Amino acid sequence: MAEVTTTLSRPRVRVPSWQTIRYVLRRWPVAPIAILIILVIVGVAAPLFAPFDPLRVDLKARNTPPFWVPVETELRTVKQTVDKLSEEDRLNISLRNARKIKEDAAVGDVISVITTPAGSFKHLFGTDQTGRDVLSRVIFGARVSLMVTAVSLTSGVVIGVAMGLIAGYADQIFPKYGKHLDEAIMRVVEITFAVPVILVALVIVIVFGKSFIVLLGLLAFVAWNAFPRNVRAEVLTLKTSDYVALARISGASSFRILFVHIFPGVLNTVLVIATLRVGQLILIEAILSFLGAGVQPPKPAWGAMVADGREYLGSAWWIAFFPGIGIFLVVMSLNFLGDWMRDRFDPRLRQLD
Amino acid sequence: MSRFIIRRVAYMMLTMLVATLLVFSLSRVVGDPRLLYVQEGGYGLSPEAWDALGVKLHLDKPVAVQYLYWLRDAVQFDLGDSMLDRKPVSEILYDALGPTLQLAFFGWIFATAVGIPLGVLSAVKRGSIWDYLGRGVALLGQTLPVFWVGIMGILIFAVQLRWLPVGTMPDEFSFKHFIMPAITLGWFSAAGYLRLTRSAMLDVMDSEYIKLARAKGVNATVVLWKHAFRNAIIAPLTFSSLVLAGFITGAIVTETVFSWPGLGRLAFTAVDDNDFPLIVGLMLLFTFMFLLVNLFTDILYAYVDPRIRFS
Amino acid sequence: MATANTSEAPVLKVENLRTYFRTRWGEVKAVDGVSFELRKGETLGIVGESGSGKSVTMLSMMRLIPIPPGRIVEGTITLDGEDLLQLSESEMSKVRGSKIALIIQDPMTSLNPVFTIGNQVTEAIRIHQDIPKRSVMEKALEVLRKVNIPAAESRIRDYPHQLSGGMRQRVVGAIGISCQPLVLIADEPTTSLDVTIQAQYLKLLRDLQQESGMSLIFITHDFGIVAKMCDRVAVMYAGKIVEVGSVRDIFNKPSHPYTEALLASVPKMEEDVDRLYAIEGQPPLLHDLPVGCSFADRCPYVMDRCREEYPPEFPVDEGHYSACWRLA
Numbered sequence: 001m002a003e004v005t006t007t008l009s010r011p012r013v014r015v016p017s018w019q020t021i022r023y024v025l026r027r028w029p030v031a032p033i034a035i036l037i038i039l040v041i042v043g044v045a046a047p048l049f050a051p052f053d054p055l056r057v058d059l060k061a062r063n064t065p066p067f068w069v070p071v072e073t074e075l076r077t078v079k080q081t082v083d084k085l086s087e088e089d090r091l092n093i094s095l096r097n098a099r100k101i102k103e104d105a106a107v108g109d110v111i112s113v114i115t116t117p118a119g120s121f122k123h124l125f126g127t128d129q130t131g132r133d134v135l136s137r138v139i140f141g142a143r144v145s146l147m148v149t150a151v152s153l154t155s156g157v158v159i160g161v162a163m164g165l166i167a168g169y170a171d172q173i174f175p176k177y178g179k180h181l182d183e184a185i186m187r188v189v190e191i192t193f194a195v196p197v198i199l200v201a202l203v204i205v206i207v208f209g210k211s212f213i214v215l216l217g218l219l220a221f222v223a224w225n226a227f228p229r230n231v232r233a234e235v236l237t238l239k240t241s242d243y244v245a246l247a248r249i250s251g252a253s254s255f256r257i258l259f260v261h262i263f264p265g266v267l268n269t270v271l272v273i274a275t276l277r278v279g280q281l282i283l284i285e286a287i288l289s290f291l292g293a294g295v296q297p298p299k300p301a302w303g304a305m306v307a308d309g310r311e312y313l314g315s316a317w318w319i320a321f322f323p324g325i326g327i328f329l330v331v332m333s334l335n336f337l338g339d340w341m342r343d344r345f346d347p348r349l350r351q352l353d
Numbered sequence: 354m355s356r357f358i359i360r361r362v363a364y365m366m367l368t369m370l371v372a373t374l375l376v377f378s379l380s381r382v383v384g385d386p387r388l389l390y391v392q393e394g395g396y397g398l399s400p401e402a403w404d405a406l407g408v409k410l411h412l413d414k415p416v417a418v419q420y421l422y423w424l425r426d427a428v429q430f431d432l433g434d435s436m437l438d439r440k441p442v443s444e445i446l447y448d449a450l451g452p453t454l455q456l457a458f459f460g461w462i463f464a465t466a467v468g469i470p471l472g473v474l475s476a477v478k479r480g481s482i483w484d485y486l487g488r489g490v491a492l493l494g495q496t497l498p499v500f501w502v503g504i505m506g507i508l509i510f511a512v513q514l515r516w517l518p519v520g521t522m523p524d525e526f527s528f529k530h531f532i533m534p535a536i537t538l539g540w541f542s543a544a545g546y547l548r549l550t551r552s553a554m555l556d557v558m559d560s561e562y563i564k565l566a567r568a569k570g571v572n573a574t575v576v577l578w579k580h581a582f583r584n585a586i587i588a589p590l591t592f593s594s595l596v597l598a599g600f601i602t603g604a605i606v607t608e609t610v611f612s613w614p615g616l617g618r619l620a621f622t623a624v625d626d627n628d629f630p631l632i633v634g635l636m637l638l639f640t641f642m643f644l645l646v647n648l649f650t651d652i653l654y655a656y657v658d659p660r661i662r663f664s
Numbered sequence: 665m666a667t668a669n670t671s672e673a674p675v676l677k678v679e680n681l682r683t684y685f686r687t688r689w690g691e692v693k694a695v696d697g698v699s700f701e702l703r704k705g706e707t708l709g710i711v712g713e714s715g716s717g718k719s720v721t722m723l724s725m726m727r728l729i730p731i732p733p734g735r736i737v738e739g740t741i742t743l744d745g746e747d748l749l750q751l752s753e754s755e756m757s758k759v760r761g762s763k764i765a766l767i768i769q770d771p772m773t774s775l776n777p778v779f780t781i782g783n784q785v786t787e788a789i790r791i792h793q794d795i796p797k798r799s800v801m802e803k804a805l806e807v808l809r810k811v812n813i814p815a816a817e818s819r820i821r822d823y824p825h826q827l828s829g830g831m832r833q834r835v836v837g838a839i840g841i842s843c844q845p846l847v848l849i850a851d852e853p854t855t856s857l858d859v860t861i862q863a864q865y866l867k868l869l870r871d872l873q874q875e876s877g878m879s880l881i882f883i884t885h886d887f888g889i890v891a892k893m894c895d896r897v898a899v900m901y902a903g904k905i906v907e908v909g910s911v912r913d914i915f916n917k918p919s920h921p922y923t924e925a926l927l928a929s930v931p932k933m934e935e936d937v938d939r940l941y942a943i944e945g946q947p948p949l950l951h952d953l954p955v956g957c958s959f960a961d962r963c964p965y966v967m968d969r970c971r972e973e974y975p976p977e978f979p980v981d982e983g984h985y986s987a988c989w990r991l992a
Contacts, residue, residue, distance in 0.1 A: 198602040199639060202624040206632055207379060283498055287606055290500045291621055306501055310610070313504065314512045321508075324501035332496040480732075561773040567728055568768070569788040569839060570761030572754065583778055659823045660777060 029340040032333035039330055042139055043146040050136035051124075054300045058131030063316040064117055066126040066134075071118040078109045116315075126318040128308065137300040138322050144301050145330070149281050152216050153274060156223025161270055163189070163224075164231025165258050169239065173254045185228065192225045197284060198291075205293045215294055219281055226277050227270065234266045272342045279334035286327050302327050361651055365644045372640040373427065376633055377420050387412075427637065433630040442634040445619065450638075452522050453608070453615030457600050459531045460538035460607075464596060468543035469589060472550025473582065476558065487547055494544030499603055503537040503610035521612045538607040542596040549592050553585035560584075587658050594650040601639050674701040675879050676725075676764075676847050681739035683724045690951035694720040694734075696903035702847065707873065707880040709894035709911075711887070711926070715947055717903040718883045722849050726766060727756050744846055762792035765845040769852045771832035775824035781808075781835055782820035785842060792843045803842070811838045811868060830861040834868070841872055848873075849881045854889065866893055887930050891915065896983075899923050902948055902958035908977075909984030919986035921963045957989070965990055 024030070042049050078098040098105035105111065119126055125134035167185040171178035201218050208214050238244060239262070247257050288294035289303030297304060302323035309320025387406050411419045426432070432442040467490070475487030510533060511519040518530050557563065558581055566580045567573070604617030612618065616635065623631040683695040695717045702708050710718045723729050725741055727748060741748040743764060748756065760766075768774050775784060785804040789795075795803070801820075808816040811834040824832055833853060840848055850869065854862040866889065873880050882893055890897055891911060898908040899922065907920040918924045925943045945962035948954060956971040957963070963970065969989050978991035 196598055196602045196639070196643070198605055199620065199636065202605075202620060203379065203632060203636060206624055206627055206629065207382065279496070286498050287500065290498075290606065291609065292625060303498075303500070306498075306504060310504055313508050317508050317512075320501070320504050324498060324505065327498045327501065328496055331498070332492070335492070335496055561768055561770055562776040564728060565766065565768055565774045565836070565839070566776065566787075567757075568726055568760055568766035570757045570759070570791050571787065572757045580776055584776065587778075658778060660825050 029336050032336040032340075035329055035333040036337065039142055039333075040146065043142040046140050046143040050133075050139040051122075052133035052136040054132060054137040054140040055298055056132060058127070061123070061127050061131045062129060063312065064123050064127040064131075065119040065316070066318050067119040067121050067124050069119040069126075072116040073113060078105050078107050078111055125322050126316070128305070128319045129312055129316065134305075134318060134322055137305060138302070138326055141300040141302045141305060141323060142326065142330075144295055144299060145282055145285060148216065148219060148285055148295070149278060152219030153223050153278055153281060155216075155220040156277075157227065157270065157274055159220070160224040160227030161231050161263075161266065164228040165235055165263065165266070167228060168232035168235025169254065169258050169262065172239070172248075172257075182232075186232070189225055189228045192221075197222055198287060201284075201288055202291070202293060210293060210296060212295070215285070215288065218288070219285060222284055223277055223281055226273050230269050230273060231266050234269050235262055238262050238265045268345045272338065272345055275334065275341050276338035279331040279338065282327065282331055282334070357655055358652055361648055365648050368644055369641060372644075373424060373637065374420070376636050376640075377423055380629070380633065381416060381419075432634040432637070435628055435631045442630050445631065446616070446634050446638055449614060449616045449619045451615075452613055453604055453617060455522075456531070456534055456538060456604065456608070456613060456615060457597065459535035460542070460600060460603075461593075461597065463535050463539035464542040464546055467539075468546025469550050469586075471543075472547040472589075473554055473585075475547065476551045476554035477577065479555075487551065491544040491547040494540040494542075494547075497540075499537060499541060500606045500610050502540060503533065503607055506533045506537060507610070522614055534607055534611045534613055537610070538600060538603050541603065542599055545592060545596065546589050549589050550585060553588040554581060557581045557585045583657075587654070590654055590657060591650060594647045597646040598643050601643060672704060675704045675744060676702040676881075677740075677742040678721075678725065679740045679742070681721065681724055681741065682737040683720055683729060683734060684737050685734045687733065687951065689949075692950045693903050693953060694950060695724060696953075698739075698900070698903075698905055700898050700905060700908060702879050702881065704846075704879055705873070705877050706896065707882060707894045709882045709884060709890040709897040710900060711884060711890060711897060712900035713885065713947060715902075715950070716900040718900050719851060721900070722766070722851055722881070722883055725849070726760055726764065727751075728760075758792070761788050761845070762843040763845055764847045764849065765840040765843070767833075767836050767840045767848065767850045767853045770856050771829045771836060772856065774836050775832055777824055779823075780820065781822055781824065781827070785820070785835065785839055788839050788842050807838045807842045808835070810841070810872065811835070813838070830857055830865070833857060833861075833865060837865075837868065837872075841876070841878075844876060845878055847879045847881065849883070851883045852885070854886075855884075869893070887927065899926070902953065903950060904958065904987070906959070906988070907984075907986040909980065909986075913981055913984040917980065917984075919980045919984070919991060920959075920988050921965055921990075922959050923986075925962075957987075 078095055095105065095107060098109065098111050101111055102109070123133050123135065125138065127133055128137070163185055166173070167182045170182040170185075174181060197218075204214060204218060244257060244261055247261055252260075285294055285301075286303035286306075289301040290307045292304070292307065294303055295301035305323040306320045309316070309318075309323075312319055387403060387410070407413070411422045414422075430443045432446075434440060435442050435445055471483070471487040471490060474483040478484060507519060510517045517533055518527075522530055563576060563581055566576050571580070601617075604615060605620050606617070607613065608615045608617035609621045616638070619631070620635050622628075623635060678701075679699050681695055681698045682693070685692040685694055698717070698721055700708065710721065712718050720729070724736055724739075725748070727736075729736060736749060739749065743759070748759065748764075751759065775781070782801070782804060785808065786800050789800050789803050793800075793803075805816050805820065808820065813819055813831060813834055819827070819831075824835075827835070833856075837853075840850075848869075853869075854865055857865060869880065870893065872878075880893075882889065884890060894911050896908065896910050897914045898905045899914070899920065900906065901922050907914065907918070907923045909919075914923060915927070918927055922943075925941075928941045929943060931940055943962055948958050948961070954960065954971070956969075956973055957966075957975055960966050960970045967989060969992075975987045975989045975992070977985040977987050980986050980991065
């Protein structure tokens with residue numbers, strides 16, 4: 001029989017340069033990564049980027065709009081008396097009220113002129129109700145979110161992964177009751193899934209007060225429970241592989257096997273889950289700050305800024321708007337990045353969330 | 354099937370009991386529980402009031418007995434009086450229950466009416482405009498912070514455009530007032546439904562039994578709705594319990610944003626005011642509602658998926 | 665084994681079928697010019713590796729190819745006188761299940777888990793036959809008994825997960841024959857079954873065929889089944905039929921190098937070898953087919969001509985054809 005060789009008959013395609021760029025753009029999540037890198041840099045080096053001290057109050061420049069808004073003048077004229085006072089009466093003044101201000105007021109008279117100042121490049125995003133620069137507060141808010149998230153994520157990862165590792169390997173570590181330990185851990189994790197986080201957060205805050213540590217603890221708790229289930233599943237699979245068996249035969253202790261041999265195999269999954277979780281963490285921190293249970297004023301936090309801005313929606317909408325956009329951009333980038341990482345590193349995690 | 358239901362109900366009661374235990378121990382965890390009744394920055398309690406409170410809480414008896422006294426009262430809906438209002442907690446809760454239930458109902462209608470059909474469309478017409486629309490809606494729903502959506506909604510639709518009212522629930526029923534709060538509350542869940550339905554439909558449509566159904570000669574529309582959808586709906590159904598649980602959380606924020614007189618805003622103000630009896634009542638009520646919803650979805654799930662019924 | 669009636673017109677005639685799929689690597693020519701005939705009462709086996717195009721051919725015949733990535737580019741499929749490719753979708757769905765039926769591979773997943781057996785068996789009957797409701801149930805029971813489901817009356821209310829794999833496959837078979845099709849296509853129906861159940865199932869199919877006179881197309885990679893069940897065999901490779909003939913011809917006188925190689929790789933009990941024979945190389949990428957014969961790179965008899973032009977079918981014997989330049 002003649003020698004049979006196989007040739008892969010695939011011609012090499014020369015790809016022009018701009019198509020390479022498009023290729024890269026499609027395969028790698030460039031935009032989310034860029035946004036997140038900017039965020040981290042800006043957050044870490046906040047004092048360098050923020051034009052003003054975020055806590056600096058300047059009552060004379062209260063409620064300045066963002067830079068693109070021109071001067072607005074509002075004339076308040078006298079209208080007829082209106083029976084049902086509605087939002088309209090903000091602009092209209094009933095004849096009766098007008099007469100209180102100026103005795104001989106008639107319908108059509110201008111009673112007052114309100115000028116809202118224009119925005120300027122001095123305060124790019126405007127100022128809030130006490131004159132603090134919104135842009136600076138957004139930047140420092142990023143820093144706060146960053147720090148809070150980093151700390152709680154790290155502690156959450158450490159605890160969660162440890163629990164997953166132990167649960168998955170429990171029957172080796174404790175031959176007698178390892179299986180029960182495993183089940184117990186998993187039950188606890190299951191229960192924590194059912195608990196509505198915000199509610200628990202509020203209760204904890206009542207009992208333990210509104211401190212920073214409490215916030216970090218809460219967020220660590222949220223961060224933690226995503227890991228044990230998947231880590232344990234990984235451990236169960238890796239447990240049966242040959243190199244683990246070899247290590248066991250060689251007499252390695254269970255802990256050594258866990259941390260030296262099994263742990264590296266789990267890292268992929270952990271990375272993906274962590275990325276997906278960070279977005280949720282930021283959202284929860286924002287909600288807690290919004291409700292007043294998170295970062296305390298006057299420290300700038302995006303959620304709290306939105307809460308502040310609520311009262312000024314009609315007059316100074318930018319106070320609430322920009323922090324919200326910040327949250328949105330960050331969470332969206334994290335979601336995209338997390339999805340991409342999951343597709344790339346561990347498609348088995350493709351469930352709902 | 355009835356055995357299944359009975360088992361589930363018993364399980365629920367048990368969990369509820371455990372929950373009461375947890376809530377109770379929360380009040381005892383900080384030492385003297387009377388401290389929780391003292392308001393911050395207030396005048397504190399007079400010595401007589403302090404002692405009276407000690408008697409009321411049966412502090413002279415062992416903790417387990419205290420728990421039983423408390424439990425007995427709770428089962429009879431006596432949860433004490435709110436610290437701020439001086440009204441019975443159960444009454445406050447009852448007043449706030451209606452608005453929250455109505456809001457939750459409309460929120461759920463929005464979430465399912467938008468999420469599920471868009472999910473099906475997005476799966477069936479993959480790559481079309483519906484697919485991108487659906488996925489866009491889902492993405493926004495999951496990344497935009499709930500409170501921000503509500504606030505921006507108020508800004509745009511109430512303040513600038515004046516189409517919808519600013520907030521709060523009026524005394525007589527007005528549908529307009531429900532629109533923004535329901536959408537705010539439900540959008541996040543709509544996103545979840547959408548993605549879940551979409552992936553479930555995609556999985557199901559690839560399956561062998563769908564191929565066989567078509568090979569039998571069943572026409573395409575019937576295959577889609579009778580065979581595919583019926584299977585795909587199982588996953589979103591279980592999700593409903595998560596959705597409604599999420600509403601408990603979401604209601605706190607949404608009701609706060611819209612000044613809605615419901616349980617959520619109550620929770621928020623209670624925390625703000627450190628009103629402990631009210632918080633306890635709220636926690637018990639929320640837990641109960643949550644467990645009830647779970648029970649219903651479990652039963653519904655068993656009814657829809659015959660494989661569960663026999664386990 | 666049923667003998668074929670050679671004087672009548674074939675009940676199914678496939679001519680020059682081409683089904684291509686548009687993928688991101690290019691256009692995949694899954695079925696590239698397939699033609700064969702099937703006579704009444706005959707059992708045709710279609711053999712080949714995975715990826716050879718056997719399943720796609722079958723799906724094309726039923727017009728179950730997903731149309732956005734796939735399309736039937738060319739060909740005619742004449743069943744009982746009419747060209748299936750010219751029918752509208754609603755006309756085609758009337759044909760599916762009634763004139764041409766399908767048994768697919770995996771009994772675990774081919775039945776819808778949320779409906780009862782009865783529901784799924786009666787569905788086909790209800791769609792294609794205009795008979796009163798009561799009779800529908802009776803017909804269903806009748807067809808379930810025919811496939812040897814014990815206690816059919818109580819089984820009919822069961823759900824698929826309550827049945828064993830073998831029984832599920834019988835139910836699938838029951839659905840297939842419920843409307844007395846002219847052609848029944850069985851796509852690897854026994855691959856997921858235990859060996860003992862396999863034998864029973866194959867016997868069942870043979871009995872059903874003899875009773876009704878329907879024609880059977882058996883898609884498989886297992887030559888043992890081919891030997892037992894089929895009258896004629898078509899061997900497929902890379903989207904084309906490379907050899908076709910009666911079972912006896914193919915086994916005794918394989919005339920295509922691929923067929924030879926396939927037969928050689930079936931381990932034989934009497935042989936005493938150290939190493940099992942496996943065909944060297946890999947099948948070609950279907951979106952990047954070479955010019956000339958697709959088997960050229962792996963063929964022990966390859967000549968220059970093989971790489972230049974794809975060989976036409978050459979007659980070897982009566983009813984036995986092979987697409988190989990050696991026969992020129």
